[in-house]
Amino acid sequence: MLNIRLTDLPAVKCNNDVAFLGVLAKLGLGFDCASLGEIKLVLGLGVEPSRIIYGHPCKTVSALRYAATRGVSLTTFDNLDELEKVASTCPEMGLLLRIYAHDETARISLAKKFGAPLDTTGELLQRARDLGLEVQGVSFHVGTGASDPKAYIAAVRHSKQVFDLGQQFGFNMCILDVGGGFQDENLETIAPRLERAIDAEFPDRAVQVVAEPGRFYARSFYTMVCKVISRRTHVSTSQPSREQKQHHSSSAKVDMLYQSDGVYGCFMNALCEGEIYQPTVIRAYTGGPRTARNNGTHLYSIWGPSCDSLDCINEQTYLDCEVRVGDWLKYNNMGAYTTACSTTFNGFSNQYEIIYVAPEISLNAYLPSPPQEEEAEPMMAALEFQPLELAELRQAGK
Ligand SMILES: *Cc1c(COP(=O)(O)O)cnc(C)c1O
Numbered sequence: 512m513l514n515i516r517l518t519d520l521p522a523v524k525c526n527n528d529v530a531f532l533g534v535l536a537k538l539g540l541g542f543d544c545a546s547l548g549e550i551k552l553v554l555g556l557g558v559e560p561s562r563i564i565y566g567h568p569c570k571t572v573s574a575l576r577y578a579a580t581r582g583v584s585l586t587t588f589d590n591l592d593e594l595e596k597v598a599s600t601c602p603e604m605g606l607l608l609r610i611y612a613h614d615e616t617a618r619i620s621l622a623k624k625f626g627a628p629l630d631t632t633g634e635l636l637q638r639a640r641d642l643g644l645e646v647q648g649v650s651f652h653v654g655t656g657a658s659d660p661k662a663y664i665a666a667v668r669h670s671k672q673v674f675d676l677g678q679q680f681g682f683n684m685c686i687l688d689v690g691g692g693f694q695d696e697n698l699e700t701i702a703p704r705l706e707r708a709i710d711a712e713f714p715d716r717a718v719q720v721v722a723e724p725g726r727f728y729a730r731s732f733y734t735m736v737c738k739v740i741s742r743r744t745h746v747s748t749s750q751p752s753r754e755q756k757q758h759h760s761s762s763a764k765v766d767m768l769y770q771s772d773g774v775y776g777c778f779m780n781a782l783c784e785g786e787i788y789q790p791t792v793i794r795a796y797t798g799g800p801r802t803a804r805n806n807g808t809h810l811y812s813i814w815g816p817s818c819d820s821l822d823c824i825n826e827q828t829y830l831d832c833e834v835r836v837g838d839w840l841k842y843n844n845m846g847a848y849t850t851a852c853s854t855t856f857n858g859f860s861n862q863y864e865i866i867y868v869a870p871e872i873s874l875n876a877y878l879p880s881p882p883q884e885e886e887a888e889p890m891m892a893a894l895e896f897q898p899l900e901l902a903e904l905r906q907a908g909k
Contacts, residue, residue, distance in 0.1 A: 520564050522691055522725035523549040525847045530867060531729065532556055543691075543723040544583075547574040554581060564688070566650065566723060568593060568609045568625050575600050587650050587688075589627040591638055598642040606639065607650040607688055608632060608677070610669055614662035617654025617692065618784040626651065632673050636680045648686030648718070649673045655726065656784055657692035660704035667705065671712035687713070687720050693727040726847035733846030733865075735777055736793065739838045740816060741769035765812045765827055770840055773815010773822040775856035777849035777863070781824060788813075788824050790840035792832060805833035813840065817857040 520541040523532065527549065532542070533556055541562030544550045553563055560582030565575070568589040578586070579601030588594060589609040597604055611626035627635055639646050649670040653662040670687055677684040687709070693701065709720060745764045772778065780786035790813070794804070808829045815822035834840075853861035 518719065518721045520721055520723050521728050522723045523553060524851060525725035526729035526851050527552060528850065528865060529556065530865070531732065535728065547577055550578055550581065550583060560584065572596055572600055579604055585647070589625055591635065594635070594638050594642055594644060598644060602644060605645050605647045607648045607686060608635060608646055608673060609650045610666070610673060612651035612653045612662060612666035614653040614657040614659045614692065616658045618656025620654045621652050622654065629669055629672065633676055636677055636682070640680045646677055646682045646684070648684050648688065650688035650690060652690030653692045655692055656694065658697045660701045663689065663701060663705045664708040667708040667712050685717065685719055687718050689720060689722050691723045691725045693724045695727065695731060698727065729846035730844050731846060733849065735842045735845035735849065736839050737770040737772045739768050739834055739836055739840060740771050742834065742836050743767040765810050767814060768811050768834055769814045769816060770824065771816055773817055773824060775817055775822065776815065776853045776859065776861060777845060778815060778824050779852045780848055782821065788842055789828060790842050792830050792834055793839040793841055795835070795837040795839065804835065807832065809833050816859050
């Protein structure tokens, strides 16, 4: 359990579903917004602008002006030009200096793009002071899908060095923003180590610690259900050619399933993060006369709906029965960087029907049956969406 003064500012970018954000807002959390659109969205939920950080070190002047006019009072920077921009647009805006941080194990490193190297922070602070701006602290982000506590520990140590430097320049350094990167699997490891590092570097605790968790909040609250729209089973040929033999050196024949959503939809992390998706089958009620379904495990490859062969969800996976057109494939943990990243490539919809269900009700009860023949819209259900659990999580974070 953390006993640091931790304020959560969940990152809107990983899931901008207003129902989800609304629950976070009700819990009293703030938000990390990175664009004009995200700021508008969050303000539209009735969130006080003082609970928003404009957490992007490279902003457009128009968005910055909008944020300032609407009362957002904190943003980040990591370069000299951003300081000029702030000075001429909204000099009263509070600033956090985003420093370089990097976790080798992160699924997506942000370090290539953002974060001032430590040896440039003196010049940046000097310029901020010359421009009469107010630097109030430091932020970092070790990368999304991170897992190594050492990256956080190093970043906290570097933050302290920048705090000291800032104080020498006369700034009231009081906010430490430890970014995101937290996951269900790593929070237990990272949180206590992070806490100890903060204790060690800031023993007087005269610092407000904030975090910007993205996937940690969103990921497990959504389950996605995709419809199987086509299937290509292997038709046995009497004599496989030598070429075929080479391609399928293993004796297994992989039948192919095509589902209603793919890497240009909610499964982009197959490409970006190498995420392995493992669905379970929900059998459709087929009605009418039925041929017996083959039970027992069956090897499949699973594909998205587009014409692109990159659009592969899983190249080879055992499902626990024969799958037929009209069945559904159910994926857990589909709340982070899914709907938020979905495109309309190839003319496929990126509109999802989101069903908020009480955890004890089976998702199957919500599936249309018998399956309809028209265009299959992928569905996203926020199963296990338990505000109470979130509330407890939030308590644990205090
Ligand atoms: C993406 C991002 C986050 C959220 O990252 P997660 O890895 O999803 O926790 C937080 N802060 C900033 C500045 C980001 O860019």
